Amino acid sequence: MNPIPPHLTPSRYPKRADYDQQTIYSILDEALVCTVSFAVDNKPFSIPTAFVRHENKIYIHGSVGSHFIREIEKGLPVCITVTLLDAIVVAKSAFNHSVNYRSVVIFGTPEKIEDTTRKTQAFKWLTEKFVPNSWDYLRPFNESDNRKTTILAFSLDEASAKIRTGMPGEDENKDLPIWSGIIPIETRRLAPITEEECSAGIPLPPHLTGTMM
Amino acid sequence: MNPIPPHLTPSRYPKRADYDQQTIYSILDEALVCTVSFAVDNKPFSIPTAFVRHENKIYIHGSVGSHFIREIEKGLPVCITVTLLDAIVVAKSAFNHSVNYRSVVIFGTPEKIEDTTRKTQAFKWLTEKFVPNSWDYLRPFNESDNRKTTILAFSLDEASAKIRTGMPGEDENKDLPIWSGIIPIETRRLAPITEEECSAGIPLPPHLTGTMM
Numbered sequence: 340m341n342p343i344p345p346h347l348t349p350s351r352y353p354k355r356a357d358y359d360q361q362t363i364y365s366i367l368d369e370a371l372v373c374t375v376s377f378a379v380d381n382k383p384f385s386i387p388t389a390f391v392r393h394e395n396k397i398y399i400h401g402s403v404g405s406h407f408i409r410e411i412e413k414g415l416p417v418c419i420t421v422t423l424l425d426a427i428v429v430a431k432s433a434f435n436h437s438v439n440y441r442s443v444v445i446f447g448t449p450e451k452i453e454d455t456t457r458k459t460q461a462f463k464w465l466t467e468k469f470v471p472n473s474w475d476y477l478r479p480f481n482e483s484d485n486r487k488t489t490i491l492a493f494s495l496d497e498a499s500a501k502i503r504t505g506m507p508g509e510d511e512n513k514d515l516p517i518w519s520g521i522i523p524i525e526t527r528r529l530a531p532i533t534e535e536e537c538s539a540g541i542p543l544p545p546h547l548t549g550t551m552m
Numbered sequence: 553m554n555p556i557p558p559h560l561t562p563s564r565y566p567k568r569a570d571y572d573q574q575t576i577y578s579i580l581d582e583a584l585v586c587t588v589s590f591a592v593d594n595k596p597f598s599i600p601t602a603f604v605r606h607e608n609k610i611y612i613h614g615s616v617g618s619h620f621i622r623e624i625e626k627g628l629p630v631c632i633t634v635t636l637l638d639a640i641v642v643a644k645s646a647f648n649h650s651v652n653y654r655s656v657v658i659f660g661t662p663e664k665i666e667d668t669t670r671k672t673q674a675f676k677w678l679t680e681k682f683v684p685n686s687w688d689y690l691r692p693f694n695e696s697d698n699r700k701t702t703i704l705a706f707s708l709d710e711a712s713a714k715i716r717t718g719m720p721g722e723d724e725n726k727d728l729p730i731w732s733g734i735i736p737i738e739t740r741r742l743a744p745i746t747e748e749e750c751s752a753g754i755p756l757p758p759h760l761t762g763t764m765m
Contacts, residue, residue: 350619
């Protein structure tokens with residue numbers, strides 16, 4: 340990705356842009372949900388959905404009956420964004436307030452995965468992103484599951500990250516006796532809660548004990 | 553908003569749709585970041601940004617030099633999405649896994665706020681969404697701050713929420729001896745961290761003590 344195409348260059352704070360593959364991957368691997376945008380007759384639509392990254396692609400899934408999936412699987416260009424909010428940046432002036440974030444923007448067109456083995460594989464990656472090491476414990480994935488689901492892949496060739504870290508940038512206000520700093524934001528998993536109608540008495544499997552993070 | 557226009561009716565799980573204004577407002581008031589999508593030459597672009605709701609509008613801000621702001625302020629139609637992720641829904645089969653979420657989709661065109669008083673007011677709402685009751689403590693908002701910032705408002709007339717809550721839906725798997733349930737996801741503010749270069753020794757103001765949530 341050299342030179343960087345203009346649509347991957349932020350107009351504001353270009354220094355916050357990051358094209359390093361490992362940086363992009365780490366953001367995509369931490370986030371659980373992305374927003375997929377597409378346009379029909381120059382009108383934008385966007386949908387939040389679960390995703391998983393594997394190698395240099397991300398994968399989303401949806402019902403074969405989903406309007407959204409059926410629109411974009413025709414080969415529409417999409418823009419996919421992922422955002423992790425890390426802190427509220429509190430400055431001495433409202434104007435210098437900001438947020439610390441790690442975001443990724445991806446431009447691409449969908450590749451529809453038709454091969455059953457590849458579809459199942461993508462479903463496994465997606466499931467284990469949300470619940471690591473759970474695939475072999477679950478009721479086996481079957482032909483009906485596969486038939487009802489569309490899997491779309493998007494290359495990460497046109498992806499960029501934008502990141503803000505650290506403290507507020509103060510300039511002419513720096514000597515004012517006003518508190519500044521950050522308020523970190525934490526997202527974490529809490530202890531699993533059992534579904535009492537069908538799973539009462541069934542022990543929590545080992546991959547779910549200790550999922551607090 | 554009656555009848556519901558087709559672009560606000562989900563093709564999947566239409567029962568999860570919610571058009572109740574208070575439901576939509578409560579999601580918008582809890583989320584700090586939205587994703588704004590627009591199209592140029594039928595190609596989608598999307599950008600995560602901070603926002604605030606006041607009455608039946610949401611407000612975003614940006615630098616007057618921002619490419620994104622300058623594109624959409626021309627009056628481009630936008631689609632704005634907000635997503636809160638509440639839980640991972642763990643079923644007995646991978647196929648029935650899901651997530652609990654509360655999302656809002658808004659279709660609209662920007663109204664550029666030119667009046668200085670209204671701009672300052674929107675800036676106050678935005679600042680106090682992130683740090684409640686902080687406006688009067690901060691270095692006063694000034695003419696330069698106002699001149700450098702564009703504020704865009706979007707009506708919530710065409711907004712809808714989509715919500716999933718509760719436990720996994722099991723059907724033919726319900727008697728399998730496999731654990732099912734949910735893993736709640738919590739997003740919370742941690743204790744503020746002082747910027748030591750310009751704010752060492754300045755006491756945390758009352759509106760920031762006890763911001764843990």
